[in-house]
Amino acid sequence: MxxxxxxxxxxxxxxxxxxxxxxxxxxxxxxxxxxxxxxxxxxxxxxxxxxxxxxxxxxxxxxxxxxxxxxxxxxxxxxxxxxxxxxxxxxxxxxxxxxxxxxxxxxxxxxxxxxxxxxxxxxxxxxxxxxxxxxxxxxxxxxxxxxxxxxxxxxxxxxxxxxxxxxxxxxxxxxxxxxxxxxxxxxxxxxxxxxxxxxxxxxxxGSLSFAIQLGRLLMEKRGPVEQIVEPLQALFSGSVYGRCELLFTGKVVDKSTRITGGYDVGSAIIEDFDNIHAPLNIAIKNEYLLATQNDKVLASVPDLIVVVDYDTSEPINAERLKFGQRVGVLAVGCPAFYRTEAALKVVSPRAFGFDIDYVPLD
Amino acid sequence: MRIGIDVGGTHTDAVLLDASTVLSSNKTLTTADVTSGIVNAIKKLLEDSGLEDSHGIDAVMIGTTQFTNAVVERRELCPVAAIRLALPSGKGCPPLTGWPGDIADAVGRHVYTCHGGFLYDGNTLAKVKLEELDKVIADIQQRQIQCVAISSAFSTMDATPEKMMKARLQKALPHVRVTLSHEMGSLGLLERENAAILNAALLPFADRVVSAFQQALQKLGLRCPMFISQNDGTLMNTDFVKRFPALTFASGPTNSLRGAYKLTGIENALVVDIGGTTSDIGVLQNGFPRESGQVVDIGGVRTNFRMPDVRAVGLGGGSIVSADGKQIGPQSCGHKLVTEARVFGGNTLTTTDIAVAAGFVAIGPHAHSLALPDSLVQQALNTMKALLDRNIDMMKPNAKPVPVILVGGGAILVNGDLASASETVRPEYAGVANAIGAAIAQVGGEAESLMSYRSLGREPALEQVKSLAIKHACNAGACPDSIRILDIEETEVPYMDGEVTRVRVKVVGELNALSGSREVTA
CATH class of the missing domain: 3.40.1610.10 (CV3147-like domain)
Structure with missing residues (x-):
């Protein structure tokens, strides 16, 4: 649209x-x-x-x-x-x-x-x-x-x-x-x-009109993340972003950040509700930058990692993320522009000080 | 001895305490005329305890929702002139921005913006222009506005512009009453200013409430001082209430948390207050409620009052149970429990019926004839516990097990231990925990500011904020010698060099008026 x-x-x-x-x-x-x-x-x-x-x-x-x-x-x-x-x-x-x-x-x-x-x-x-x-x-x-x-x-x-x-x-x-x-x-x-x-x-x-469409969808379909993921995927697949995956659902069991060099740096750990899978670790530097499970990278910057409230699918800012919240973690593919070599030089995990290469979401 | 009263939306709870012993307590329906309800509750307390007269009462402490309700219902609010000194910043978002139309109308939309204020680093935002101020004063005089709220940028760090405007205003118009934003709230100009405007709008009503309470006590022959609960679980004397009525917002949940602490002596715990419709889960940290970091909405107005962090879950004594017992609430019979629940001869299956069928309690005329399948009762009990466990878990400060204190009339719904708790505590008098929480004898104060540790040094910066918090506590009626630091919060500010840190200090002390008597130690 x-x-x-x-x-x-x-x-x-x-x-x-x-x-x-x-x-x-x-x-x-x-x-x-x-x-x-x-x-x-x-x-x-x-x-x-x-x-x-x-x-x-x-x-x-x-x-x-x-x-x-x-x-x-x-x-x-x-x-x-x-x-x-x-x-x-x-x-x-x-x-x-x-x-x-x-x-x-x-x-x-x-x-x-x-x-x-x-x-x-x-x-x-x-x-x-x-x-x-x-x-x-x-x-x-x-x-x-x-x-x-x-x-x-x-x-x-x-x-x-x-x-x-x-x-x-x-x-x-x-x-x-x-x-x-x-x-x-x-x-x-x-x-x-x-x-x-x-x-x-x-x-x-197209990102301004896309953000408006996305906001509308989040308001209209407000509800558990498992229910909203399909309409989200339909919306993202027709956009510059492409993929949208529900990586994980669970409860925040640890969250710690502190200001270092002007950035809010830290991590959050999310355990799944039934304790079947290994917990998900999210690295934070103002934004959510890496999602890893058993040291395996599930999503990494410049792809988008989004944490939403499990029951309402409302996005949660990193400052507001805290122990006990029930959340869904979504990963969204970055626009093709950011997958070029020139772009990755400044926005890959290495550019943020992580000793990890960008692993595209696929 | 002291009397604690908590005036809630539905019930007025009252308790008479001798040190930490409960001499008598009662629960009555809140009356439209709050004062007569208080008089009756106190009379009944004295009668039940068999006291000959009221001479032994040292203090009466009251927690009331009247000021919150006035804002929510847009009643008893007076016109306010809202003056902000922060131009040239904030053009396009003057005072009252974002207010619902009806409450903006109720306070009269008298909005003034002037130059003034400070920047984060202590530099002047803009010089105050005296001719601007005098024009505002002339307009206030012409409009005959009696109550004024004044705010300025970074006034929590330097309130000179607010104080200067107040002095100039009261020199010209001595009868005008003024609330300064830096006395009301913390960082966040818009929210702090909103709090100051609401407070100013409540000033005449506060006079009426306080004098009605005082007359009521006089009528009862009580000559002791009276105090009112504040939203952080501390008390204010009557002079302070007349100046800061808005600080009573949300004192209800706070009182129930403080009461749970008083009843158990457990300083760090989760408190579940189970009522008729909801269970309110809060957190005790060092005996005081953990506060919410979120923007607090009072009647549609954004404020930055420090409110207890409370999670409401749709589980109470009137909650409706599905036929298979797998779904409970959030629908509730509420007041109609006594006619609609099965134990009272109605047709609605409620959590109270489940508790009766499980044998936890025997209430209602049909308690003994109630026949529910064991499997249903067991399922419903499991659903209730799972619901509480899940929500308790979300309120825990970390993964470590903590004790859970159950209070409120609905505490009977839960038998045995909760899986989420290290221990489940059910204190005696849990039903009137609110009133017990109101009967505390501590006075608090807090202050918050942005401080540059590089230019000031950390220790002197902390001292500055501490002394401000102590001053606030003394003004509220604390005995200076008894004041101790409760909490110091230091948060570095992102995207800023110069080690700029947000410092917040909370202090607490004993009531000046009662400094001779012992604090109730739980």
Whole structure:
């Protein structure tokens, strides 16, 4: 199903679908969702352009928030900060933006581009730079495909802006994080300027309308994971993701994480209800990255590992996962883009410090 | 001696305690006029105990759902001016954002946003603009609003903007009553501000409730101090209740957990409070309820009150049992148990019928003529235990076996031991555990802040939060010498350097008014 516009009525589904695709990371989209709803109510629905329909010479920029999600509990987002970041980017580059693109379909970042586009009357491209949530800029499809992150403009809550021209993505990541930390902890950035022709081979296509469909399905079929897995498989098989498997059902018997180097790192162990099979171990680094059983890898990043509530199939964020929860663990194939050698160099388990090769879900 | 009363939605439980001995207890239906119900319950306590007069009563402790109900039913709420100092952040999500329409109407939608507040690192978010504040004050005066809630960004770390606004407001309008967000809640501006607005909206009602209680006690000739239960299992004196009525939210489940602790002396356990419709499973940690980390919704409004982490399961004395005994609840006869259950001559098979048929208890006029197949009774008993075991398991802090304390009127449903428990404890007076929990004599305080250990150092940072928590406890009526630290939580903040840590401190102390008398030690 292809959507031509995104409106207020799609927001709950988009938020829920994004939490599922965020594979445990991404944060709580509550406030960005309220603000985006308000922006859509004020300015009307936003036009959604399919990747194939983009003009080859369209000027596209990716937009999202960078910083520490905890800070947004006090430093609240504003309805105009996304659109004003876009305007500041245009002023800096002296070129009008034609289409807005999304960093990732996960948490608030799936909503910010829509908020910006609504405020400016611009369209959003139906796709994103991750197809899921991942923690760093160099893991985005745009960067992997060779787009330079700069010129980029970041704007803080007060309208102060900084522009970046860096030699490579790692330097950009370091500099923009430093700006975020000194500007209250959370900023909005417009970065990775691209042409329509370029982004066609550098984006996960259709992921925004897919997240909305996914969210709808999760709301309509809310119930035990064994019942929802078939409709989920039907939905995923017709998408860029392809496979969706129910890996395991059981109870969380251990969960421990701690903050290391800015990441929430740890693991969870899930035992099956009847104690017949060996327990499942999930490695966590903000997102769920590896699912192993007796040291055999069942699923690994960049494939998506999703933990849902056993009874409702509602996705559970890694922060909220705790002892005693009855869960289902699903694995979803990553889009073909992430299976290329260039992509795996930055998103395979090794890129996250695990001594394991990527084992595709098959 | 002290009196504990818990006013619930259905029942009012009352108990008279001499140290840890229960002298008398009773359970009555909660009356529409809560105060007269309390008066009757106390009269009955004194009569039953055979006390000549009430001179020996040192204190009366009351747990009440009146303030929660006022919010849920949108009654007794007064108009509130909600002022936030956090611009230029939060444009588009002013105070009352996300509130259901009817409760936003009830508090009057008087919303003001001004510049001010702080950032996580202690830098100024924006300078306060005095002319902005004065415009707000003039508008409040013109609209004749009597109650005000003030919030500012990161006020849990630095509340100067909130305090400044309050001082300026009360200088111009001395009669106006003010709730500051940093006095109400922890990190999370929107949720803390919501809590402050709800609190401000309840201030006039709190005055009426407190004076009604005081008059009732006077009528009974009780000259002792009165205290009200707070949501964390501690007490507030009446002055404190008049300032912070919202802190009474969810004190009911807390009181039953504290009562279970008092009755057994077990500091770390799971407590299952089995009522008519549900079993509420909570966790005791060091004698206090484990708190939920989730956003707490009060009448549709998001708040960050610390509420006990309670899991409600659809199993109670009125739960309906399927013909094969394999399905129990969540449907329940509720109040109609006494007419619909088989032991009372009705046609509905309930868990109470199963307990009677199994010989655990004999209630109802038809208890002796009740004939149920053994296989059905056995199956239903297994289903009940499996349901409880499964849910108890989910509440356990880890895989280690823990004791389970059964309280509430429905505790008769469970005989023998639960597989999920290291031991199953059934204390005497389990039916009035709520009221016993209310009759505690401890006062708490808490504080939370984001602290940079790199710039402050860990110890001084912890000291800062500790002293704030202690101050809160003293204000609530704790005796300063008796205060001890109950819990220190340190959580590193992800995606942030500078060793920024979220620090939360909880303290508890003895009641100032009773510092001479001994705490009830269970």
């Amino acid at each position: 292809i959507l031509n516009t995104i409106g207020v009525e799609d927001m709950d589904a988009l938020s829920l679908g994004s939490v599922f695709l965020a594979t445990g990371g991404g944060g709580d989209p509550y406030l960005p969702m309220l603000l985006t709803k308000q922006a859509l109510e004020t300015f009307g629905p936003v036009r959604l352009i399919q990747v194939d329909d983009l003009d080859d010479d369209a000027n596209i920029v990716a937009l999202g928030a960078v910083g520490a999600p905890t800070v947004s509990l006090e430093l609240l987002p504003s309805i105009d900060e996304a659109s004003e970041t876009l305007t500041a980017f245009e002023t800096h580059t002296q070129k009008a933006v034609d289409v807005v693109a999304s960093f990732e379909v996960g948490g608030g970042n799936s909503l910010l581009p829509i908020m910006a586009a609504a405020g400016r009357g611009l369209p959003v491209v139906d796709g994103d730079g991750m197809g899921r949530a991942l923690p760093e800029a160099q893991m985005m499809t745009y960067a992997i495909a060779g787009a330079k992150p700069t010129p980029a403009v970041a704007r803080d809550y007060a309208g102060n802006t900084a522009s970046f021209n860096t030699s490579d993505t790692a330097t950009y990541e370091r500099h923009i994080r430093a700006f975020a930390m000194s500007a209250g902890g959370m900023i909005t950035a417009a970065e990775h300027p691209m042409t329509g022709a370029f982004i066609k081979q550098a984006i996960i296509p």
